Every structure is written in C-alpha cells, then in structure tokens.
Amino acid sequence: MSTENIRVRFAPSPTGFLHVGGLRTALYNVLFARKHGGSAVLRIEDTDRSRYVEGAVENLLSTLEWAGLRFDEGPEQGGASGPYVQSERSDLYRAHAEQLLAEGKAYRCFCSPDELAASRERQLAEKKDPTYDRRCRMLSEAEISEKRDAGLPFTVRMKVPLAGQLQFRDLVRGDITVHYDVIDDQVLLKSDGYPTYHLANVVDDHHMQISHVIRGEEWLPSTAKHMLLYEFFGWAPPQFAHLPLLLNQDRSKLSKRQGDVAVEDYREKGYLPEALINFVALLGWNPGDDREMFTLAELEKEFSLERVGKAGAVFDVEKLKWFNGQYLRALPAEDLVEICGPWMREAGFDTTDPARTRSVVSSLTNYLTLPSDITEHLGLFTGGPVHITGEEAQNLVADAPAQQVFTRFVELAAELEDWRGESIKAMIKAIQKDTGVKGKQLFMPLRLALTAEEHGPDLGMIAELLGRDETISRIRAQLR
RNA sequence: GCGCCCAUCGACUAGAGGCCUAGGUCGUCAGCCUUUCACGCUGAAAACACGGGUUCGAAUCCCGUUGGGCGCACCA
Structure with a gap:
C-alpha cells in the first residue's frame, strides 16, 4: 500500500459517551495512521443541534486520552485543516450545497417534516418501501421562487440519478455494487442550515485530505451516496474500509440495556486501558498467528486492514476480564497499590501504612480480576473478633x-x-x-x-x- | 418489505484447493502444583449452517437455500 500522505480520521458525534465500538474504530484509525507514518485526525461531528449534550466533547477527549489514543490534529491540538468541530464549519457546507444547487445536482425541497412523516406512514401501511417521492424535484422555477418568497423553510436534497448503478471498492469487503433506484434523494442541508452527516463528512474528508475512511459497517449502505457526492464535486474519493460491527450476546448491534457499552463504564469499574485496548483490538483483527497479548506500540507495528475480518464480533466481557487480570498481575507492586488504594479506602481499609498496604495488595494479587475485587478479601486483615460459622x-x-x-x-x-x-x-x-x-x-x-x-x-x-x-x-x- | 453485508467450537479467531485427524485464546470440565483457595501448568469435551455444483481433491471457488446483522430520518 502506498504510504505517502496517509490521513485518517475518527469522527464521533458528541451525543453522550464514547461507545466501545467507537473506541475500536478510533483505535484502528490510529493504528493505521501510525503503521503507515500518516496522520490521525479527530473531528467532532456535532451538526445535530437537537442532540447536543453538555460536556460530551470534553468527556470524549478525556476518554480517548485515558485509552492512550493520540491524534495528530483535532479540536485540542489544532492543525492545518481546522476547525475540527463541524458546527464551526457551517459556511463551508452551505457554500458546497449552493454549488450543487447551481449546477443542478441538488434541489430545494419544501416538504415539511410532518408531510414526509405522513407519506412514510402511508407507504409503510401499503407495504411499500418508504422513500421520498421526489415531488419537489419536479418543481418549476416559478414554483420555487414563489415558495421562497413566501419564506417557506426548505432543505437541500441531492439529485440521485434515476437509473444505473454505482460500484466502489471497500478495503475489507471488496467490490460493492449499489443501484441508484434504491437510493433516496438524500437531504444534504437541513432547514436549520446545518448539513447532514452525508454532506458534512464528504466535504470535510475532502478538505482535510483524508486518504482512508475507516468506520463502522453501519455506514456501508450510505457509502454509495457519499461516492455520488464525490462525483458531483469532481473530487477523488478516499479509500473506504468498513469495520465489522461489535455485537451483543444475541448478535444484535452492541447496545445499552445489554450490558455496558460506554468506555467510561469500564474505566469506572477499574478496567485497565491496556486491557480494554488489547481486547478490543482483537475484535475484528488478528495478527495471523497465535499471539494475543499486545501493547499499543506493538499493535501500531502489526496492524493492517488486510487482516480485518468481515463478520461481526460479539463483545465477550469474560475475555475482557481475563485480559484485565493478566495486565493487573503484570503490574509492578507500587502501581497495583496505587490502583487498588481508592477501592480499599472506600471499603474502610486503613492504607496509611505503605509497607503494610503493599503487603496486603501483594498477597491478594492472584485473586483479582478487577481492582475492586480486592474489597472482598480485605476482611482477612481487618480487626475484630472472628466468627466461625458452620x-x-x-x-x-x-x-x-x-x-x-x-x-x-x-x-x-x-x-x-x-x-x-x-x-x-x-x-x-x-x-x-x-x-x-x-x-x-x-x-x-x-x-x-x-x-x-x-x-x-x-x-x-x-x-x-x-x-x-x-x-x-x-x-x-x-x-x- | 426493499437494499447492502456476513456465515469455522458457547465466545474471539487461524485457515487464501491437498500441510485439516480443522490450530490457538477465553469460558467449561478433569488432573497436577498448593495446608486451602487463587495464580500457574497439563489435558479433555467442543465448530466448517444446509443443498447443489466446479475439481482427482473444498472449510477454502461458484450458485441457491436458510440464518443473522446493518441500512432505508431535516440522527450520526
């Protein structure tokens, strides 16, 4: 693979916490950049004002840092392609939407959300595919001016060809073909003036000179729309690599309600970043031999997209626990004391004597999967009369x-x-x-x-x- | 419903036509170690979804079936 100007990006939307699937996507992006001596860009996709969550960006950044993932460019460190927060790039998207409008590759749609919802329900009731009927695509110039003069809000939709097909190559899945007749006239610019993901990610990936888009498989179906946009703009598209999804025990897309999905959850429970990274790295990728223990540095050397699998992977906490136990036991005694200390104090254990605390921790190391496990064994060393039952x-x-x-x-x-x-x-x-x-x-x-x-x-x-x-x-x- | 994608032990996976009597890891079970437990070590059970092709030969290639996932928002 060519190594010049490799640039990748991790583009989370700050709607809450960092999902473990997101962590893996971020990891693979960083690994790919490091492996090829390229750059990793962090971009915040916050174009949905209604889903804005206070503090989500800060939380995202601190979680990525905790995990040890470093980006070369991003909202904190800046860079030549900034700003790295999409809400600060609105003018850019609007200008590009205007360009498509001017070139006849997009059109204004005056349909209200209510109308669209009603239409969708009607189609569903008739057991038809819910697609936009493209009524505004046929609007005459006069009709458009009239509606605009009336101050009707509108969105901008892309004009998808009515027939034909589109093909693209995915680095993990090979050639993929999509027929235009199943692609909706996607909204590119919302009536509030903000872009949708589809417009924003294409515009940004181009202007940030992203060479490889490594993201989750949930984006595979809409990649055709993105390819079309590159074509509309006359830009060379980046290479795509769609990663297999992380799954629940029942093989549905990893979600809440079926266990912890936020990286913060694992962090709070005392999982070590090394263990989480190692575990998640192996969910969809393998080195091709029997090795399983990897530091971040080793992963940066070994990683390759060619060795990423296609099938979804179940997130098995049992194996994560095993990894954590391994890393915990490999820790120097002082580090382990430091990590267990807070849990011990919270359990009411006196840790003021360093030597004694260290001995207690050392004697219990083999019993730990998580640092918090230590509290279950502290009773052995605390005062008070012993009651033998049984x-x-x-x-x-x-x-x-x-x-x-x-x-x-x-x-x-x-x-x-x-x-x-x-x-x-x-x-x-x-x-x-x-x-x-x-x-x-x-x-x-x-x-x-x-x-x-x-x-x-x-x-x-x-x-x-x-x-x-x-x-x-x-x-x-x-x-x- | 339509489209796209996927399919090896319970889980993560190796396997790119003969090396497969299908390998490794987690989990499970057993034995060993230990005063005990844990750690560790050794071993065992456990899988190529099904049906057709192609081929001297298929887990590996092709087609179909079945199953699963994702997508089909003025969300990303």
Missing part, C-alpha cells in the same frame, strides 16, 4: 488436635523473634513436630481461627499482616 468448621476448631495446635501456637508465637511470614511458617512446622498434628488437621484450624475462612492466601503472610498481638488473640479466642 458446624463442620466449628467442630474442626474444637477438636483435640486443633486445641493442641492452638496451645502450642500461643506459646511459640509469644517468643518468636521476628514476626515474618517465613519464620511464622517455620514455627508452624515446629508445631507439627511438637504435636504430631499435620496437613489439613494442622493448617485448617489455624486458618479458621485467623480468618474464619477455609480458603485464602498463604497463612504465614496472613499472620504477619495481622501482627503478633492480633494473631495470638485470635488463636486464644478459639481455646477451650
């Missing part, structure tokens, strides 16, 4: 061998020189020797006495973190 467990602690172990434990623990995991374990070995109790009979009562749980991290570590006094007191509490 008949079997209670019997185990009350049994003679256990009592022997406890007695000896208390004796030795009081004299143990340094209270560390290793030496505590050695001490337990000594207890085994002294009492003759071993294996499960030895360890389980101790574990129960200290934590009331049958499972958990290394006993020596737990005792160390509990501290000598607390450990002894808990064992004493079980003495009969």
Whole structure:
C-alpha cells in the first residue's frame, strides 16, 4: 500500500459517551495512521443541534486520552485543516450545497417534516418501501421562487440519478455494487442550515485530505451516496474500509440495556486501558498467528486492514476480564497499590501504612480480576473478633488436635523473634513436630481461627499482616 | 418489505484447493502444583449452517437455500 500522505480520521458525534465500538474504530484509525507514518485526525461531528449534550466533547477527549489514543490534529491540538468541530464549519457546507444547487445536482425541497412523516406512514401501511417521492424535484422555477418568497423553510436534497448503478471498492469487503433506484434523494442541508452527516463528512474528508475512511459497517449502505457526492464535486474519493460491527450476546448491534457499552463504564469499574485496548483490538483483527497479548506500540507495528475480518464480533466481557487480570498481575507492586488504594479506602481499609498496604495488595494479587475485587478479601486483615460459622468448621476448631495446635501456637508465637511470614511458617512446622498434628488437621484450624475462612492466601503472610498481638488473640479466642 | 453485508467450537479467531485427524485464546470440565483457595501448568469435551455444483481433491471457488446483522430520518 502506498504510504505517502496517509490521513485518517475518527469522527464521533458528541451525543453522550464514547461507545466501545467507537473506541475500536478510533483505535484502528490510529493504528493505521501510525503503521503507515500518516496522520490521525479527530473531528467532532456535532451538526445535530437537537442532540447536543453538555460536556460530551470534553468527556470524549478525556476518554480517548485515558485509552492512550493520540491524534495528530483535532479540536485540542489544532492543525492545518481546522476547525475540527463541524458546527464551526457551517459556511463551508452551505457554500458546497449552493454549488450543487447551481449546477443542478441538488434541489430545494419544501416538504415539511410532518408531510414526509405522513407519506412514510402511508407507504409503510401499503407495504411499500418508504422513500421520498421526489415531488419537489419536479418543481418549476416559478414554483420555487414563489415558495421562497413566501419564506417557506426548505432543505437541500441531492439529485440521485434515476437509473444505473454505482460500484466502489471497500478495503475489507471488496467490490460493492449499489443501484441508484434504491437510493433516496438524500437531504444534504437541513432547514436549520446545518448539513447532514452525508454532506458534512464528504466535504470535510475532502478538505482535510483524508486518504482512508475507516468506520463502522453501519455506514456501508450510505457509502454509495457519499461516492455520488464525490462525483458531483469532481473530487477523488478516499479509500473506504468498513469495520465489522461489535455485537451483543444475541448478535444484535452492541447496545445499552445489554450490558455496558460506554468506555467510561469500564474505566469506572477499574478496567485497565491496556486491557480494554488489547481486547478490543482483537475484535475484528488478528495478527495471523497465535499471539494475543499486545501493547499499543506493538499493535501500531502489526496492524493492517488486510487482516480485518468481515463478520461481526460479539463483545465477550469474560475475555475482557481475563485480559484485565493478566495486565493487573503484570503490574509492578507500587502501581497495583496505587490502583487498588481508592477501592480499599472506600471499603474502610486503613492504607496509611505503605509497607503494610503493599503487603496486603501483594498477597491478594492472584485473586483479582478487577481492582475492586480486592474489597472482598480485605476482611482477612481487618480487626475484630472472628466468627466461625458452620458446624463442620466449628467442630474442626474444637477438636483435640486443633486445641493442641492452638496451645502450642500461643506459646511459640509469644517468643518468636521476628514476626515474618517465613519464620511464622517455620514455627508452624515446629508445631507439627511438637504435636504430631499435620496437613489439613494442622493448617485448617489455624486458618479458621485467623480468618474464619477455609480458603485464602498463604497463612504465614496472613499472620504477619495481622501482627503478633492480633494473631495470638485470635488463636486464644478459639481455646477451650 | 426493499437494499447492502456476513456465515469455522458457547465466545474471539487461524485457515487464501491437498500441510485439516480443522490450530490457538477465553469460558467449561478433569488432573497436577498448593495446608486451602487463587495464580500457574497439563489435558479433555467442543465448530466448517444446509443443498447443489466446479475439481482427482473444498472449510477454502461458484450458485441457491436458510440464518443473522446493518441500512432505508431535516440522527450520526
């Protein structure tokens, strides 16, 4: 593939939060740009005033930054093709609509939204395809002037050829053919003067010199309209690559109501950006071999559109969790402490002693998929009397061998020189020797006495973190 | 309804006519490791939607069927 002047864009509309599908689209765009030494442009598509959401742009930017995706041009960093917010480019779209009007490639439509809606319903009722009947396309000059003089609001529609077909090549799907007779006379300019997506994205992609349009498959059917517009304007179209959709468990387009779809949701739950990126990168793309763990930098080297699949991919949170656990466990201890800290404090755990906090986190690392999971295990190290529930467990602690172990434990623990995991374990070995109790009979009562749980991290570590006094007191509490 | 697109284990996927007794990963199950659990390790079950072609030979090419998705807004 030619590498000169590769320019791609990610063009979200700020209607709320960044969708994970959007994240993947942004990722693939950035990867493609980096791979080919090109530029990644971020463009805000906010031409729908009615869907404006306060703070959505800021949120979008901060989320992309969190994910580690950097753009070369955009509303924040600027660039030679700005402005990068469509609502600030209205004049440009209007001028181009005027040009099409002047050249007879578009026409004014005075039909009101209500009329159109009624017409649509009528057609649906008659089981016909809901298409615009093009009545305003036949308007005479006189009729047009009359309506304009009357101050009737109008939209600008593109004049789609009545017959024939159009073909274009998609980088992931190959040649695609669309017949003109199924394409509506698409509205290009709304009556409020703002452009529709179709006009704005073509005009902007051209003026921003976008070489490759990498976007979701939901745009595939309307790409024909875009190709036609390029033709109308006499511009060379960019290359298109339509990515397979991200799907719910039931294989419908990934949406809310069926789990989290906002990147922010995952961020708040404690997923690491590295894990999300790695996971989402593999939804529709693969390196061609068995590797699965990829950093952003590695992806930038490996990515290619040729290896993007065509079929939709189900967003499987289970695998995302696995990735997150992998990345969490690979983290340096200090980083993990930092990440888990807020969750621990929120759960009421005292993290003022750095060494102790670090030990607690380290002992629990293997139990974590999400950093918040740590709160479920903190009880092991917090004060208070231990309540052993369950008949079997209670019997185990009350049994003679256990009592022997406890007695000896208390004796030795009081004299143990340094209270560390290793030496505590050695001490337990000594207890085994002294009492003759071993294996499960030895360890389980101790574990129960200290934590009331049958499972958990290394006993020596737990005792160390509990501290000598607390450990002894808990064992004493079980003495009969 | 019409149009476009898609179709390999439950999920993500490898596979570009013989290398396929269909490979890897998540999940599931079993074993090992461990005082226990978790982590880790080893192994197992698990898929080419169906029907026709083409070919000496098809998961791979063609056609059809079925299934699924998306689109058909003065939303993007």
